[in-house]
Structures are given as C-alpha cells and as structure tokens.
Amino acid sequence: MLSRGGGRARPARGGGFELYSWYFFRISGLVLIFMAIFHVVVMHVVNTVDEIDFAFVADRWNSPFWRVYDMLLLFFAMLHGVNGARVSIDDYVHRAGWRIVAYSALWLITVLFLVIGAMAIVTFDPNAFDTVTAGS
C-alpha cells in the first residue's frame, strides 16, 4: 500500500450534536428510570390490565397531574428511544439510499407519534361521551 500521512482532517460535522445526544441519553435515562418504571408499576403491576378500561383512563386523566406526567413521559421516552434508533440506523444501514429511507421513516414516525400521543393527552375529554362513569 502507498500511504502518506497527515492531510488535514475533515472538520467536525454536526457541531456538538453527538455530544448532546449522548448526554441526553443519560439525563433522559435517569428521568425515565423514575417515570417509566413508576408508570409501569402503577399501570401493570399495582393495577393489572384486567382493571384498565376507558373509565380507568378517564378517571386518571381527570387530574392535570397525570396529564402532565404522561406528556413528559411521552416526550422523554420517545426522544430517548428514537435517538437510540437513530444510532442503530447509523451503525447498520449503510447504503446511501437506504439510509435516507430509514432516517426519513424514523423522523416521520417520531413526529407522527409525538403528535397523536400529545393530541390524545391534551384533547381527551371524557365528558364528550355520554357513558361517563368515573371511578374504579
């Protein structure tokens, strides 16, 4: 092989994005360990899925606390998870074409699910349906 050293390295791309992404993993992870686990424990352990129905959710979302809680959880978990998926795509998808497809799909899914998730939490109005009975 003919080798010659030292040419100027290509300038750093993306500024500090990778750094903040990495840092966000840690911060959101720490937040999630409380929020996600608490969520799972409440929803799937203390209550089991047998007890969860429309009424249960409606009751829960009567309290603004739970709406804010779920909103935060949604954003932290999604951004954390999507960031992870982004890194994985970077590692496994190489062909330029496929990369574009994969990233586009990822960002689309991200936006779409954040929007519909947020919409569900914000716009949900149990009183819009007449069968309302609160309590479990």
Added chain:
Amino acid sequence: MQVNLKILRYNPEIDSKAHFETYTVEAEPTDRVLDALNEVKWTRDGTLTYRRSCAHGVCGSDAMRINGRNALACKLLIQDVGDSMTIEPLMGFRVIKDLVIDMDQFWENYKKIKPFLINDDQAPAGRERLQSQEEREVFDDTTKCIMCAACTTACPITWTNDKWVGPAAIVAAHRFIYDSRDQGQDERLNILNDRSGVWRCRTVFNCTDACPRDIKVTRAIEQVKRTMLYDNM
C-alpha cells in the same frame, strides 16, 4: 502434545470463498500459538499466510481471532487455549489472504486524529521540555499501544459501521491529549467529537478484553468523552 488447528483459509487467486482447513501438529504446552502456526507453514502447508515478526508481543503484526477472541498469536500459549483451536482473521476489514487483512482503513483512522506532538513554541535550546512525573503518568497506559488492531476489530461497532474511528485511534489520541507538552488538544477533541468519533462507542469493552498490552482502552475512551463533555458544558 498434539494440537489441532482449524484455520480459516482464503486464497483470492483460487478460492471463491473462505473455508476451514484442519492441521494437526506436535507442540509443547508452553509453545506459542505462533509456533504452532509456523510448524504448519514450515512442515505442512507453505501456502498458509499470516503476518508476524517479533514473536513476543511487541510489534503488533499477528493479531488474529483464536477460538473466537482476538489475541496475538505470539502472546498466547498453547496451554492456555487447549489442544484444539479455531483460528480466523480479524473481523471488520477485508481479508487479503488467509489471516492477513487489509489495514488501510485502520491506518487512515490513526492518521485522522493527528498522532504526533503538536507544539508550536520554540523548543528550549540545549535541554528538554520539562514534565513532572505525575504529568507523565497520566498518559502512560496509552503509550504502550502497538497498533495491533485487536481492539478495533473486536468492537461490534467496527463490524457494521465503517466510519467509526475505532478504539485504537482514540487510544493514540489519548496519548497526546493528556501529554502536558501537547497543544493540539482542541483539534483532536474536535475531530473525535464527530459522528464517527468517541460518541459512537457504546462501552462494549471488547476492546479492553482484547488488548494484548493490557491497555485500559475503554477507560481511555471514557476519559476523552468526559474531557469533551466538561469542556463543552
């Protein structure tokens, strides 16, 4: 004792794909795996191809995958691997022939991080640049690197992501970033802050396990990450 070597062979001039070939040779338990390979080459099959030179773990030529893990053939004794072993080339780079891989990309990654002292001040005339023993100690571990590529090719990120600079290049950068005489820290940290830089490391530790010089590779990478983080925060 009799030793069985199952070696992944590939000769681009003959083979369309790699295949295993098994050889049985006589060896002492205290012989090196390299001795067994030499025995195969010198008495059984002269076409067996691998790199080697120093035969005692200091030149970095003969890193290969022995029983599924990266090691230097000259630093691993038969008694430590047993009487049957599978030998394959390092993963992640193109195989040129048998156990010889194409290291071009590896050296490019090395060069990318500017592996040389950067200090634009006039060196003092007639004496050395001073450095305390403590300052010297900080980067001692990473000066031991022999560029064998065992770490980089053991890293799962290398296998799938060809842009990743890899642990060996970061080890080389570490050696300069923490050298009190060096002034190129910013440049090097900038280069490693890239998408292909340190953040791609997922603390898999295969590199540290593979390093024949017992360099704490992951530790070095983590130190670089922290320096970058604290500098930017």
Added chain:
Amino acid sequence: MLNIYRGREGMISWALHRLTGLGVLLFLLIHIADIYVINYGPEAFDELLFIYHNPFFRAMEVLLVAALYYHGLNGLRIIAIDFWDRAVLYQRQLFWAVVIAFFVTFIPTAILMLRPVLWAN
C-alpha cells in the same frame, strides 16, 4: 458461515441493552397508537383493550417489563461507567450486579402481574 465474536460480559450487556431499548421503543409506539384510540370513545377503546387480555399479549407485557427493567438497570451501569473513572475497572462486577438486581426486582413484579392468571381458578 457463523461469524460470531466470543465477547464477554460487556458485549452481552450491550447487545441486550440495544435489543431491549429497541423493543421497548416498539412497544411504546404501539402503546401511543392504542391510547390514541381513546378519542374515539369508550366502545372503541375498551374493545381494543381486549387484546391486552389475550395470553400472548400478557406474555408480551411481562416481557416488556423485563426489557424495561434490564434496560434501566444496565443504563445505570453505563452511566456509572461514564462518569466514575474507576467503574471501568469493575464493569464486569457491575454487570453481574445488574443481573442480580434484575432478578430481584423482576421476579416479584412478574408474579404480581400474572396474579390474575396464576390465581384465577
């Protein structure tokens, strides 16, 4: 040809971490979709919830919790390694600590979750 690297604890822990992370993400997406259905009223929602009662989904749910527990605990291990210089030297022990902590937390959780099935009849 099977081309597998014989990694040790670090590699296993990472492979599981990535797998569980992506798994939980997938579950999260499904979960967002089903919650979205709530805006279509109780009938639609409760009907959908029915699928959660099917045994396959119950198993998946337990698996989700397992994944989340492991991922979370190992996440703590990674964070420790990232910010505490000496932790790299103990990463192997930390992995086994994660494994132990995982079983200690997951087994009771699983029992509690499956109690309707276990004690149903």
Added chain:
Amino acid sequence: MYHRHDVVIVGAGGAGLMAAAQLAHVADVAVVSKLHPSRSHTGAAQGGIGAALGNVEEDHWIWHMFDTVKGGDYIVDQDAAEVLSREAIDAVLELEHMGLPFNRTPDGKIDQRRFGGHTRNFGEAAVRRACFSSDRTGHMILHTLYQQAIKQQVTFFDEFQMLDLIITDDGVCNGVVTLEIATGEIHIFHAKAVIMATGGFGRAYKVTSNAMANTGDGAAIPFRRGIPLEDMEFFQFHPTGIYKLGILLTEGARGEGGILRNANGERFMERYAPTLKDLAPRDMVSRHIWQEIREGRGIDGSDFVHLDLTHLPPGVLHEKLPDITGFVMTYLGIDPAESLVPIQPTAHYAMGGLPTDIDGRVTIDADNTVMPGLYAAGEVACVSVHGANRLGTNSLVDLVVFGRRAGKHAAEMVKTTDLEPLPPEPDFRGRAEISNLFDRKTGENPSKIRAELQADMMDKASVFRTGETLEEMRVKLAELRDRYSKVAIQDHGKIFNTDLLEALELNCLLDVSEAIVEGAIARKESRGAHMREDYPDRDDEEWLNHTLAYRTSGGIQLKKKPVVLTRFEPKERKY
C-alpha cells in the same frame, strides 16, 4: 511499475525514519519497507538510549566515548565514536522535542539509569547514562519517529520487499528493485540516493532476541553486488535471553540492580569483573555465563543460569521494567518479583555490516572510497562505533545520530547531483531470482535448510568458536548453499506470498552467515564478541584492524582495513 524520487530509504526502523525526518521538507523522499513501519524491530528495544546528559549525576560525552571505545575492544573508529557520543546529547533532546515520553526525574528532566559498560571518569564506577521510557524505549522511539513522518507527510511504501540494488556500470547506486507483497508486482525505484536501513540478522542463529524479519537482506543484497561487509565476525550475544526462547530481558534489569546467579546461588560476575560486576559489557558477561555452565555450575547442571530480580525494591519492576515483567509472566508463568528467572545468552546484535563513513556513505575499500549514491545507517551499517562489542544503549544512539547524518548528507547531495539513467533491464536479477523459485516444482522445503542453518550457527559460530568448529560450519554452509539452489516453494501465487519471501530471506541469511564464518576463521585472536578458544588472547600486533569481506566468484575474500585511533590508546580491557 516505475517510481522516481530524490531519495529512497529502504527500511522504516529507527534509522530509516530518522533519515526520513531530515529529508522530508527538503527533498522528494520515499520510504520502502517490507514491514509496516511500526512493526520494525526498533520497537522491541527496551532498556534505553545512552547520552551524557548528566541529569542525575555528573557525566561527559568524552567518558561516553571512552566507554564506547573500550567496550568495543579498541577496534572502534574513534572519529566515529566521538561523533556518536557528542551528538547523542543533541539527538536525545531532539527526540524529546518530537514528543518522546521519557521517564522523568523528580525535577521533570529525562530520567537516566545504569547500563552495562557505561562508567564515570574512564572506568571508575557505573554511571547513569541510559535515557529511558520504562522498558519500551525502542517502542517509543519508533512510534515517535513514525508519527513525525506522518506529520511531515512522508511517502511510504509499506510491505514492499527489496530484491536488488541498482548499480550503474560506472559504479553509481541509483535505485532499488522491490516486490509489492500484497500484489506480487515488481516496482523499480529510481533515485539519486539510496539509504539502506534494514536492520540486523539475528535470525541466522537459533536462539535470538531478533524478530523473524531480521534476516539481513540489506547486508546480503549489496554484498552480492560486490560491496564489502565489515567486521562480520563480531556478533553480539546478549547475556539475558529467556531460556530457550531467546526473548530479551533488558540489561536495564541489571542496571536497576538485578544480579546473575549460578547453581550455587553465587553472584559469579564478582569474580570476573570486580568493579562493574553484573554490569560488565555483554561479551564478557555472556562468555562468563557459558563458562559457569561449562564448569558445571549451570542450574541443575543444565545450560542456563538465573537472573535474580527478587530483591529489587517494590515498585521498580512495575514502574521501570513492566514489559519484561510481563514477558516473564507470559512465557514462563512465573513472577520475577518472587522467582529467579532462567536465562541464557541470546543472539542479539550485528556489530558488522555495510562499511560507512561518518556521514553514512557506504565505502567499498580499505581507503574508504565512497560508492556514490549509496548510504547505510543503523544496525545494517558498520561505521564502526561498536567495534568488537557494542555497549547497551549505543545502538539506539547509532540509529538516531547516524540516521540523521545520513539523511542530512543525502539532502545536500541530491541538490548537486543529477539522476543517473537506469541501466538497461534493472530488474532482471530480481525477476530471475523469483522466477527461478517459482519454476522449480519439486525440491526440498527451504524451512528445513533454515532450521539447520540456525542450529549449526548456534553450535559452531556463537559465543565460543574454534578453528575446528568454524571449519565445520564452512563445510556445512557449502552444503546448505547447494541444497538451497534446489529448493521448491509450495506457494506459487502472486498475492501475499510469504512462502516466497521466506525463501528469499533464507538466501540472505546464508550470505551473511558465510561472511560471519569466513571473518571468524581468518581472525586468529579473541576480541570482544569474537572468542576463539584456540586463540584466547587479543593480538593488537596482527589484528588491530577491521576486516572487509568481499563476495567474489572464487568465494569470500578478506581484506584488512585500519582502525582510526585518535584519543585513546589500546589498553588491556578490565572492568
């Protein structure tokens, strides 16, 4: 393929890279090496590089020069030794400025330690002169120089093996013929100057500290083309190689306080060298180890003695000798802090080689006539600063001092010289040698010949020699040479054909072995590393001179060449 450069350097060890550093910005230079540069054997050097910095105790270059001359048993060229010891200081500082991470003294200077044969005030006591970076000084030198070459964008041709030297009919060297290992293609490098820096040939012996690539190619190939080899009979055996394996345990281990012990646990070197004891020069220590063994005081009556490091203060092994501690643990499974280490002398260093002047120019006769265009530096060269026995740490000094001088001189030379046209078909010899090996389909396996060569050289031409054993070796070599002409290799491919390369290297080993043996037969005295039991004394009347070996059609011819004496008169050598 054809390449044109001002200067081609063959070999990317310490000497080649140091020369490249001088040339990088002033000329078009290419470095050709059969190994990737960082694999060169300079990286194996452990103990240190000598320079009278006086960082830890008083020291002067002239003391260094005296030790070098005396260590070499007075057939050192003293003009060269003076250059070596004066410029060592500057060269070491230059290495530090390039970034070499030396160990440090408490006040932040380069740390220094004791090494064999280095003394204060002309032999009074051991002095701390070896500058070191743990016990991987060579590794740090090699990497630092390679890194500088990267910085300066030197052009490298990695994994290109030299096959032949191009010399015009007018006797001007203007290129080399090489084989690109990865493809099997022949490349011709056409240049105004060629610098040979291909290192040593310890692989002529069975037990050696040398790398498998150290096969003396850069000595053998010019030798075939009529250039003489100087002082080949002097081959150094290092006292402390790991038993059977030959892996080196640096003299720095004794510099830090290690002791040699025989079967009785006795520190036998006290008897032979009362002042320096275990730190006497290598030729003496190796000889006395064999003497102990012969007189039945080897461990368990066998052919090794012990290196005792168990009494060193805790921490010394880990801080100053970590690598050799690792070698002992890896290859012997014992901890040198607790157990005695079995050692035996190991073939280590070629004092002889291509004769050069103090600017690295290769000379071809007793009058120092220069061959235009050809330079040599490092272990392949014989300046001669090492005479009959090299002192520890002086080889690394040799690399940087004379590598630098050769590079500087070549840089000047190419400015005023025109490129000579290549002779017709410059690569015909190289091609013929290869096709000759490829064409023979049946014949002996060259590996067998190499094994016999190494075993017999070890028995008959190592630490002790007699006229009789050497004659036997001469006969054996003729036989091996004949068998070599009928060998067959198994690999007939073009891509990365190491089978072919090993056969080519064996040919080089045969050449240098012949020169060693012929020189040793002729030199009827004992001096430095050359110990003739049938002529146990030094004979300054007859033999205070160098030998030049020429390969001719009628076999090897020897000539004498005078030694340059300046400051120091030959005296009896006592330590």
